[in-house]
Amino acid sequence: xxxxxxxxxxxxxxxAALSLPEGGWSRPAxxxxxxxxxxxGLPGGRDEYWKYTRPDxxxxxxxxxxxxxxxxxxxxxxxxRDRLKVVFVDGVFSAEESDELALEGLTIERLAExxxxxxxxxxxxxxxxxxxxxxxxxxxxLNTAFATDGLLIxxxxxxxKPVHLLYRHESDSSDAILHHxxxxxxxxxxxxxxxxxxxxxxxxxxxxxxxxxxxxxxVRVQGRDHERRAATHIFGRLGTESTFKTFTLxxxxxxxxxxxxIELTGDDAAVHVAGACMGDGDFHHDDxxxxxxxxxxxxxxxxxxxxxxxxxxGVFQGKILVKPxxxxxxxxxxxxSLLLDEDSQFLxxxxxxxxxxDVACSHGSTSGAIDEDGLFYLRARGVSRGTAEDLLTIAxxxxxxxxxxxxxxxxxxxxxxxxxxGRRRG
Amino acid sequence: MLEIxxxxxxxxxxxxxxxxxxxxxxxAGKVHAIMGxxxxxxxxxxxxxxxxxxxxVTGGEATLEGQDILEMEPEERAAAGLFLAFQYPVEIxxxxxxxxxxxxxxxxxxxxxEEEMSSTEFLKVVRxxxxxxxIDAEMLKRPVNVGFSxxxxxxxEILQMAMLEPKMCILDxxxxxxxxxxxxxxxxxxxxxxxxxxxxxxxxxYQRLLDHIKPDVVHIMANGRIIKTGGPELALEVExxxxxxxxxxxx
Ligand SMILES: Nc1ncnc2c1ncn2[C@@H]1O[C@H](COP(=O)(O)OP(=O)(O)O)[C@@H](O)[C@H]1O
Ligand SMILES: [Mg+2]
Numbered sequence: 001x002x003x004x005x006x007x008x009x010x011x012x013x014x015x016a017a018l019s020l021p022e023g024g025w026s027r028p029a030x031x032x033x034x035x036x037x038x039x040x041g042l043p044g045g046r047d048e049y050w051k052y053t054r055p056d057x058x059x060x061x062x063x064x065x066x067x068x069x070x071x072x073x074x075x076x077x078x079x080x081r082d083r084l085k086v087v088f089v090d091g092v093f094s095a096e097e098s099d100e101l102a103l104e105g106l107t108i109e110r111l112a113e114x115x116x117x118x119x120x121x122x123x124x125x126x127x128x129x130x131x132x133x134x135x136x137x138x139x140x141x142l143n144t145a146f147a148t149d150g151l152l153i154x155x156x157x158x159x160x161k162p163v164h165l166l167y168r169h170e171s172d173s174s175d176a177i178l179h180h181x182x183x184x185x186x187x188x189x190x191x192x193x194x195x196x197x198x199x200x201x202x203x204x205x206x207x208x209x210x211x212x213x214x215x216x217x218x219v220r221v222q223g224r225d226h227e228r229r230a231a232t233h234i235f236g237r238l239g240t241e242s243t244f245k246t247f248t249l250x251x252x253x254x255x256x257x258x259x260x261x262i263e264l265t266g267d268d269a270a271v272h273v274a275g276a277c278m279g280d281g282d283f284h285h286d287d288x289x290x291x292x293x294x295x296x297x298x299x300x301x302x303x304x305x306x307x308x309x310x311x312x313x314g315v316f317q318g319k320i321l322v323k324p325x326x327x328x329x330x331x332x333x334x335x336x337s338l339l340l341d342e343d344s345q346f347l348x349x350x351x352x353x354x355x356x357x358d359v360a361c362s363h364g365s366t367s368g369a370i371d372e373d374g375l376f377y378l379r380a381r382g383v384s385r386g387t388a389e390d391l392l393t394i395a396x397x398x399x400x401x402x403x404x405x406x407x408x409x410x411x412x413x414x415x416x417x418x419x420x421x422g423r424r425r426g
Numbered sequence: 427m428l429e430i431x432x433x434x435x436x437x438x439x440x441x442x443x444x445x446x447x448x449x450x451x452x453x454a455g456k457v458h459a460i461m462g463x464x465x466x467x468x469x470x471x472x473x474x475x476x477x478x479x480x481x482x483v484t485g486g487e488a489t490l491e492g493q494d495i496l497e498m499e500p501e502e503r504a505a506a507g508l509f510l511a512f513q514y515p516v517e518i519x520x521x522x523x524x525x526x527x528x529x530x531x532x533x534x535x536x537x538x539x540e541e542e543m544s545s546t547e548f549l550k551v552v553r554x555x556x557x558x559x560x561i562d563a564e565m566l567k568r569p570v571n572v573g574f575s576x577x578x579x580x581x582x583e584i585l586q587m588a589m590l591e592p593k594m595c596i597l598d599x600x601x602x603x604x605x606x607x608x609x610x611x612x613x614x615x616x617x618x619x620x621x622x623x624x625x626x627x628x629x630x631x632y633q634r635l636l637d638h639i640k641p642d643v644v645h646i647m648a649n650g651r652i653i654k655t656g657g658p659e660l661a662l663e664v665e666x667x668x669x670x671x672x673x674x675x676x677x
Contacts, residue, residue: 395520
């Protein structure tokens with residue numbers, strides 16, 4: 001079917017400005033992904049799935065410029081932890097700043113350097129392809145085709161230290177495309193941390209295959225450079241009795257679209273997808289989640305909290321699809337916004353589609369102002385209005401932050417939020 | 427300590443006058459009680475003094491140690507030494523009781539230009555005071571007032587009062603919903619804080635709290651005014667005869 005003219009033109013222009021990396025073993029997957037993008041076309045303003053978020057700056061030929069935020073002597077998040085650090089500056093791997101790519105319990109290599117016969121060959125682009133139905137995600141296919149680098153992580157045991165991907169942003173005009181593949185083998189367990197603004201415009205995909213009995217933990221803090229844009233996808237496939245938990249904290253950024261596309265394919269598996277964001281003014285944050293239950297007795301939780309002020313916009317599109325036979329499914333979804341003024345808005349589209357009869361699924365979505373009684377109570381005890389608001393804000397996002405299993409990381413996230421809120425107040 | 431002169435208050439949103447000229451002076455170190463039927467304006471008085479939104483002062487004044495408090499923000503009044511034990515303590519999900527207490531103590535210290543309490547010192551003090559109010563470690567960890575029983579909430583108010591060491595304490599029906607034992611705990615908590623020039627304004631329906639917290643002066647409030655002031659015997663009179671006689675007498 002021919003694409004609408006506007007979409008065709010935009011897609012052609014964007015593709016003409018990119019070149020397909022040589023890619024070695026990944027080349028066939030990249031060519032197939034390019035064909036997918038050509039067939040789908042890039043997202044356009046009329047697409048139903050982009051009803052609440054304008055994709056034009058994400059698909060434009062050039063990345064709109066984004067100033068780098070000066071953070072002074074503020075220590076980067078996670079930097080005090082014992083971890084394997086891997087640094088990308090504007091999407092380019094930095095050998096000097098990264099640790100040696102070695103850690104007990106896993107192998108880790110760069111996509112740009114991986115040798116010709118590779119385990120990731122079966123995975124690269126595979127979960128992304130699966131995630132294209134029933135809803136198309138052209139930016140993810142674009143990523144598979146044109147990613148310049150990324151990490152290929154194969155987890156064979158329980159890894160003690162987290163792997164930390166630190167994305168630095170130095171150039172106002174950088175346009176980065178990174179693609180990571182994580183394969184957690186049977187009984188393996190790993191924590192992946194991500195932080196930083198990455199680039200003026202960042203397109204990132206992570207594909208995660210979690211085998212039977214394995215665990216994957218992901219905690220991400222997106223950089224708070226005001227003008228940065230990001231379109232990210234995390235694709236997950238879960239085997240029997242496996243666990244997948246992801247949490248994202250987003251503060252600032254003019255445009256963020258985070259998609260999570262997870263498929264429960266083995267019985268008794270659990271996936272938790274959570275996010276907290278705080279935005280001010282020119283801030284648009286979109287969480288789009290699609291969870292497919294295709295096995296028995298699985299649990300899924302989606303927990304999203306958005307704090308919006310000065311005309312900021314929050315979007316949540318979350319779906320739970322329960323396939324025929326996926327009995328005993330336990331699905332939960334909540335999306336809530338705290339609107340600190342009347343100019344801000346929260347747009348939510350929760351969806352359930354269920355083809356099994358023995359399931360328990362619930363979803364809810366709320367928008368509310370700050371609790372005036374709570375605010376007065378705190379102030380009557382001597383807490384300033386600003387600090388009281390901060391406390392209530394942290395309390396509001398707590399349910400999402402609590403999804404982070406590691407308590408020390410939870411604490412670090414809470415401290416970070418408190419520090420950022422305090423800093424904003426000066 | 428606290429001087430209220432001809433205080434008149436209406437609701438901000440409605441044309442409803444609630445306080446119709448309240449006069450009240452609480453001297454340093456004294457305990458005053460206010461009794462009165464439901465709806466007479468006792469809670470309104472306590473809210474207006476502590477700075478809650480939604481009320482409009484249409485006349486009169488209120489000073490704390492000579493300072494006009496009605497123009498101050500609620501947190502400034504607290505730092506100046508005013509404390510209200512709420513009739514209905516507010517639940518704050520997600521904010522731990524300890525965090526709340528420490529934030530409050532340090533905010534007030536900072537506002538007064540004093541040094542913040544170190545976390546070890548804070549812990550020591552809070553544990554000690556919680557113990558005497560039979561507040562266990564679990565309750566200190568839980569979110570502020572969430573899932574607390576009525577009695578636990580009231581004891582938690584007294585714990586906050588003990589930690590903040592205010593000069594002027596207003597207790598709004600702190601005895602309601604308490605059984606005899608809990609009331610004794612609360613009263614002991616209050617009595618432990620008496621002295622050192624600290625003043626109390628105890629709002630209550632019942633004589634029984636006043637058996638434990640002996641007031642110096644008792645006021646009767648009805649229909650937005652103080653209609654009678656006397657000694658502790660006035661509370662007994664109310665206990666025996668109700669308010670009706672007093673209100674009629676006034677009218
Ligand atoms: N925020 C409010 N909105 C509406 N009515 C109020 C409000 N606050 C107080 N009132 C009214 O003012 C009167 C006094 O109430 P209150 O001060 O709570 O009395 P008390 O504490 O003595 O029982 C009551 O008639 C009550 O309904
Ligand atoms: Mg009352």
